[in-house]
Every structure is written in C-alpha cells, then in structure tokens.
Amino acid sequence: MPEVRLALDTASDRLSVAVQVGDGPVAQREIRGARQHAASLLPLAEDALAEIGALPRDIAQVVLADGPGSFTGLRVGAAFAKALTSTGQVTLALTPSLLVRAAGKATGAQRILAMSHAMRGEVFAGVWEFAPGKVTEIVRPRAFTIDALLDLPPAEIVVGEGPDAVWKTLPDVWGARVEQAWPEAKTMLGLLLLSGGTRLVENIEGWEPDYGRPAEAQARWEQEHGRPLPDSPGHPR
Amino acid sequence: MAGERVLGIETSCDETSAAVLAFQDGRLALESLVILSQDVHAVFGGVVPELASRAHLQTVGRVVDRALSDAGTTVDGIDGIAVTAGPGLIGALLVGLTYGKTLAWRAGLPMIGVHHLEGHLFAPTLEHPDLAPPFVALLVSGGHTLLLEVRAWDDYRLLGQTRDDAAGEAFDKVGKLLGLGYPAGPEIERLAREGTPGQFRFPRPMLGAEGPDRFAFSFSGLKTSVRRAVATSGNLDHDRRDIARGFQEAVVDVLTQKTIAAAQESDLDTIVLGGGVACNRALTEAMVERAGSATRVVNASPRLNADNAAMIAAAGSWRLRRGETSAWSLEASDRMPLPGLSTEHQHSQRMTA
Numbered sequence: 001m002p003e004v005r006l007a008l009d010t011a012s013d014r015l016s017v018a019v020q021v022g023d024g025p026v027a028q029r030e031i032r033g034a035r036q037h038a039a040s041l042l043p044l045a046e047d048a049l050a051e052i053g054a055l056p057r058d059i060a061q062v063v064l065a066d067g068p069g070s071f072t073g074l075r076v077g078a079a080f081a082k083a084l085t086s087t088g089q090v091t092l093a094l095t096p097s098l099l100v101r102a103a104g105k106a107t108g109a110q111r112i113l114a115m116s117h118a119m120r121g122e123v124f125a126g127v128w129e130f131a132p133g134k135v136t137e138i139v140r141p142r143a144f145t146i147d148a149l150l151d152l153p154p155a156e157i158v159v160g161e162g163p164d165a166v167w168k169t170l171p172d173v174w175g176a177r178v179e180q181a182w183p184e185a186k187t188m189l190g191l192l193l194l195s196g197g198t199r200l201v202e203n204i205e206g207w208e209p210d211y212g213r214p215a216e217a218q219a220r221w222e223q224e225h226g227r228p229l230p231d232s233p234g235h236p237r
Numbered sequence: 238m239a240g241e242r243v244l245g246i247e248t249s250c251d252e253t254s255a256a257v258l259a260f261q262d263g264r265l266a267l268e269s270l271v272i273l274s275q276d277v278h279a280v281f282g283g284v285v286p287e288l289a290s291r292a293h294l295q296t297v298g299r300v301v302d303r304a305l306s307d308a309g310t311t312v313d314g315i316d317g318i319a320v321t322a323g324p325g326l327i328g329a330l331l332v333g334l335t336y337g338k339t340l341a342w343r344a345g346l347p348m349i350g351v352h353h354l355e356g357h358l359f360a361p362t363l364e365h366p367d368l369a370p371p372f373v374a375l376l377v378s379g380g381h382t383l384l385l386e387v388r389a390w391d392d393y394r395l396l397g398q399t400r401d402d403a404a405g406e407a408f409d410k411v412g413k414l415l416g417l418g419y420p421a422g423p424e425i426e427r428l429a430r431e432g433t434p435g436q437f438r439f440p441r442p443m444l445g446a447e448g449p450d451r452f453a454f455s456f457s458g459l460k461t462s463v464r465r466a467v468a469t470s471g472n473l474d475h476d477r478r479d480i481a482r483g484f485q486e487a488v489v490d491v492l493t494q495k496t497i498a499a500a501q502e503s504d505l506d507t508i509v510l511g512g513g514v515a516c517n518r519a520l521t522e523a524m525v526e527r528a529g530s531a532t533r534v535v536n537a538s539p540r541l542n543a544d545n546a547a548m549i550a551a552a553g554s555w556r557l558r559r560g561e562t563s564a565w566s567l568e569a570s571d572r573m574p575l576p577g578l579s580t581e582h583q584h585s586q587r588m589t590a
Contacts, residue, residue, distance in 0.1 A: 040566065043566050083336045215287035
C-alpha cells in the first residue's frame, strides 16, 4: 500500500485528524471539546483510516500542529506523534497551529494574521505571507498582550478567534477582513506541499511542542530568581 | 497469549518509568525496569503538575526505548501494553496513557489501563512469587494511605483510608517545617535514626477510634503538632533529629497498630506493605516485630515500592491474561476508582445476601 500521511491538530478545543494515501481523497474527522482529545484521538484516527482502507501500521508520515495552544491538547498530540514515530519507520513534520488556521483561509498572495485565545489577557498570534507554492513566516507565533498585538504590522486578513473586545475592533484598527477560523487537519496535508509550510523533525526524542509560554510556576520562579529554571532531565533510580 | 510479555508504562506523578515483564512457567520475570525521577520539582518543594507533564513528554520515549532494549526486545516482541490510567496528576497520566495507547494501536497489541494502587498491590509478587491473596495491604505514599483486605485479585475490601493528608504527604510537609528538601521521607528517616526517643512525643491520631473509623487515618493534626514543636523550639538545629524521631514514631505507631488490628480482625496472617512510605525501614521493622512471628510481613524492595512501571506491568499482565483489554477511548482519570473495590458496608451486604 502507498504511504499514508496523517495530519493532526490538538492545539485548541477542537481536535482535527486527517489521513490520505498518495494524492487520493482525504478522510477527516473532527470533534469539539478540549477534554475529549485524549479519548477521541485514536477512535477518530482509526475511523478516518478505515475510510481510505488503511491501518495504523500503514502510516508513514505524521504532520502535527505543534502549537502554541492548549498545553494539555498539545501534549496529547505530541505523545501520539512520539509513540507513532518511535519505531523509526514514521517521519514527523511540524507546522504551527496558527498557520493551519491561516492557510485554511488563504486564497492567493496575501498577508494573514492568525490568532487564538491564550488566556491571562493575552492572545497567541502569528503573521504569514502566502505566495504561489510558498508561505513565509513574518511574525513568529507566540503570546501577545492586546497592546503588543495592535503594534504588529497590519495584515489583509485576520483569522482565528480572540477575545470579543479586541476581535471586534480589528477591522477598524487595521482595516483588515476578519474571519473566524479553526484548524482543519486536511489543510496541513496541503501545507506539506507548500515551501515553508512544514519542517521535518530530526531529533524527535528531544523535541517538545511550542507551548507559547513557560509554565506559570516556572515563570514565577524565574522572575524571583532572575535566571532560567535549571534544566534537569531527571536522575535514574 | 496477551499477557506473556508485557510493556508497562507509569507516569502518574513525577517518575517516568517503563518496564518489560515476562510471564513464564506461571511466574512473572522482570526483564527490565527504567525509572527516571524528575529533579525539577526540588526547587519548588513539591511536584508542580504542569512541569511534571512537560518532563514526562520529554522523557517517555527515551525511557520506553531503554526498557525495551534492556529487555533485548522491541515493540514487535511485546504481547501487550499496560499503562497507568489513574489516579494521579491528570496531565502527567495523559502523557503516558496516550503514548502507551498509541504504541499498542500502531502495533495491533492489546492494551490495558491499570489502576496505580492495584500496581502497588502487585509489586511484591515480583520478588515474592508465592505471595497470593488473601492478605491485608497497607498502601502508603504521597498521594494515598489506605488499608485493604485483599480477598482475591480484583476483590478488595476497603477497611480504612486517610481523611486528610496521606502519610507521605505528612512526611513532605513536616520535612518542609524542618527545613528539609523534597522529597523529605528519606531525610526524615535518616534524621530519626540519629534522634533520641521520647524527646518529642506527638499524638497518635485516630488510634483510639472505634466502630467504622477504627481503621481510618488522619495526619493533618500530627503535622500541626510538629509545627507547634518547631515554632517553640529554641534551637531547631539541635532539635531537628529529635522532632523527626518523634514524628516518625507517631506515624509508625498508627500505621502498624491499625494494620495489625485489621489483619487480626480479618483473621489473615499476611500483611503486605506498598507505596513510597513502605520504603521506610523503621515502618517495616516495627511491623515485623509487632505483628509477631505468626504473621508474614511482605514488602517489596524500595525500587519496586516507589512509583514504577514493573508493578503496572504485573497488574496489567494479570488482567490481560484474564482476557481483559481497554478500549482506545480509555481516558486518564485523576480519581479512578479501584476496580474490584467494595466498602465494608457493601461487603457485609454481599456476605449476607
């Protein structure tokens, strides 16, 4: 059987998984509800694989949205990807979750800002420029305060979701078209074909998702001590 | 057969662990065990759940690969996967559970979610293959303190549990009061050995309780008594060892007396100790001495008493060999009920039915 590609986004309250063999039809499954990711992932992936006549062992490539976004959601996707690739027979490609939202709405050569809720009065945002066969990162996706967000270079289109207070003002502030958008895994299969759309991970074992910000306890500790938390991978017992 | 060679995975708190167990000639043989203790929590004086989850994700693949290679095998040589599904820190559990489920899913292997405490019940069987129910089990760790009558595997009667702090939690909190690092259990045990008996005498909470509470525990008040002793000590450097001694003696008295009484009341002559606090030698020695020669006290070695994947593989192997498997939709649960558990009340209802 030709190689199966599986795309997965678990960075928001929606889980989206898509599979494809070669350039055949794409089977996609989605579910909404952040607390359901871990329970739903394998049944949904299995169902999508069945639609294209494939089995889990046929998967040859995983393309994963690596954040930033929900810490727990990202870890569910990352643990899945790490386990799937652990035999060394499966490759892992990554793409920012916000780029998935942006690419889903791109219709030509455009500059698109994608954003999502980050809580604590912040949003995750990133800016990309789309051109035929290519996408270029203009602003690396990360957490922004609302003030810092409004200082970003204007984009023609703003996609995603955000706090009402800022979301509703963006058309006036930037003159941008604003569209709600959620990541769809089938978009990620398209990003594999786009220059700059994904990046391959060589050291999968050492890789971790882009959480977008440190854990709260770590941030507090680093602020108190004025230095990074010591990197301590643990000790064997 | 599904339970012949089992890969176990445990990530319920701050240890990332994987193990391979083989079931041969009616016995479990431990082929490998890897435990990686997360150091990052030491600076916080306790486990930070988000950091624990992140650290598990960083290391789970390496730990599993190492366990497989130490056992001289790969996933292809495994017959089933057992993974802790709860209770524990939900984010930490999710990492190991998702990893284990996905490995099994990809390889077409049966998978079973294991209750962490059932793992502790099975841990001593790895070193004492003749151990089998019925027995009374005292499970004591940072997250749990409970007394069970294990009538058979999967048939557990809850005799008593803590109403507030777990025994291990009390050790850590008292450790903090004494200015010790985390985890404090081993350091308190070391200090207690050097302390003078009787210098500080703390209350033995719920030791005189009767009726339904006779096997219940409570360690919160004991911790408060220690706080008072620390506050009134004019020279903590001088008193630290004696306070540690007094605290440990109080905990050991409560745990041993209630466990031995439970064994006597259940008419059982075997006591099993499990969980991180069961690594405390003073506890084991007191239990052996006070239970008397007619009672067998079984305790796993410290490596198997701490959180580890070998015990998860052992419990999982038993369930897989019975033909049990979990669905791919299995969820992690921070408050997972122990399978086969009945309370004393439910038990007596069953017996009179």
